[in-house]
Amino acid sequence: MRAVVITRFGGPEVLAVAELPEPVPGRGEVRIRVAAATVNPTDLALREGRRRGGVEPPCIPGMELGGVVDAVGPGVATCHAGDRVMAIVLPARRAGGAQAELVVVPQGSVAPAPDAATLAQAATLPMNGLTARRALDLLDLPAGAILGVTGAAGAVGGYAVQLGKVAGLRVVADAGPADEGLVRRLGADLVVPRGAGAAAYRGAVPGGVDGMVDAAVLNDGILGAVRDGGGLATLRGFAGPTERGIAIHPVLVSDYAENREALLELGRLAQAGALTLRVARTYPPERAAEAHAALAAGGVRGRLVIAF
Numbered sequence: 001m002r003a004v005v006i007t008r009f010g011g012p013e014v015l016a017v018a019e020l021p022e023p024v025p026g027r028g029e030v031r032i033r034v035a036a037a038t039v040n041p042t043d044l045a046l047r048e049g050r051r052r053g054g055v056e057p058p059c060i061p062g063m064e065l066g067g068v069v070d071a072v073g074p075g076v077a078t079c080h081a082g083d084r085v086m087a088i089v090l091p092a093r094r095a096g097g098a099q100a101e102l103v104v105v106p107q108g109s110v111a112p113a114p115d116a117a118t119l120a121q122a123a124t125l126p127m128n129g130l131t132a133r134r135a136l137d138l139l140d141l142p143a144g145a146i147l148g149v150t151g152a153a154g155a156v157g158g159y160a161v162q163l164g165k166v167a168g169l170r171v172v173a174d175a176g177p178a179d180e181g182l183v184r185r186l187g188a189d190l191v192v193p194r195g196a197g198a199a200a201y202r203g204a205v206p207g208g209v210d211g212m213v214d215a216a217v218l219n220d221g222i223l224g225a226v227r228d229g230g231g232l233a234t235l236r237g238f239a240g241p242t243e244r245g246i247a248i249h250p251v252l253v254s255d256y257a258e259n260r261e262a263l264l265e266l267g268r269l270a271q272a273g274a275l276t277l278r279v280a281r282t283y284p285p286e287r288a289a290e291a292h293a294a295l296a297a298g299g300v301r302g303r304l305v306i307a308f
Helices: 041-048 119-123 126-139 156-167 175-186 198-204 219-225 260-271 283-299
Strands: 002-006 017-019 029-039 066-070 084-088 102-106 110-112 146-150 170-175 188-191 209-214 227-233 248-249 280-284 303-308
Touching: 002 283, 017 283, 029 084, 029 119, 029 283, 041 283, 066 102, 066 119, 066 126, 084 119, 084 126, 102 280, 110 260, 119 280, 119 303, 126 156, 126 209, 126 227, 126 248, 126 260, 146 156, 146 219, 156 170, 156 175, 156 209, 156 219, 156 260, 170 175, 170 198, 175 188, 188 198, 198 219, 209 219, 219 227, 280 283, 283 303
Parallel strands: 146 170, 146 209, 170 188, 209 227, 227 248, 280 303
Antiparallel strands: 002 017, 029 066, 029 102, 029 303, 066 084, 084 110
16 A cells, blocks of 8 residues: 655655555454645654654654544444544554555544535545644533633644634634634634734633633743633643733643544534535645645645645
């Protein structure tokens, strides 16, 4: 099978397509013939050696995919060969990540792809959607509370906005001028200027937001937007120091990697139109380096996808 491989840590030029043995599903595992796998900031960090997770080259990047079940191991009852599915993949393992023609994952990491979505669109949901879901679960805000979202035009931020609205929250999100319409369409009740930091949120909500999903990774730079005793969900491990009794919740999507119920619910919401699945561009695996360079350059709205 073909797979995108990080041959050594470095720039996009270290990516190559390699022929690898086909993986075999074990007990409780599902093998998926991949149609599409997304490129995320975590893939850039892995390629550069900044977030290895114990992985050394050669290794396969990718954390989410859409495809068709190819085979199942003993004890699998949740899906069958031929099913259209989406899955989250943790690349910090011997089998590697999602950017390969065949990928084996635990059955708890797999759910049906939304019927109305292409497999490329479905691939954008598992990791990014579960990250947003985990962030909101950690904040645990009641209906009617005020949720702030930084980086709202991005994949995680956009899902956080929409999941917040499903939960009955009032959402205040940031956007640049070019993205304001998009963020409003995603459901934000108030849009504040991107780049203005905590002051922009305080201008809109003088008392501070009840909870913040910091998809832009501003870390302590956004604490001032949160009310005393509120919560901040962070995406890159920031855990403090904090202030004014604000609880900081580092979000690890690995905590939900086998939360099939959460993944099923994301699929149901996407099928109902409550979540917007956004594909920016697709690339063949031989052009994975171009996808990495495009993501690193910034300004991508939606996800870049490797299509097999």
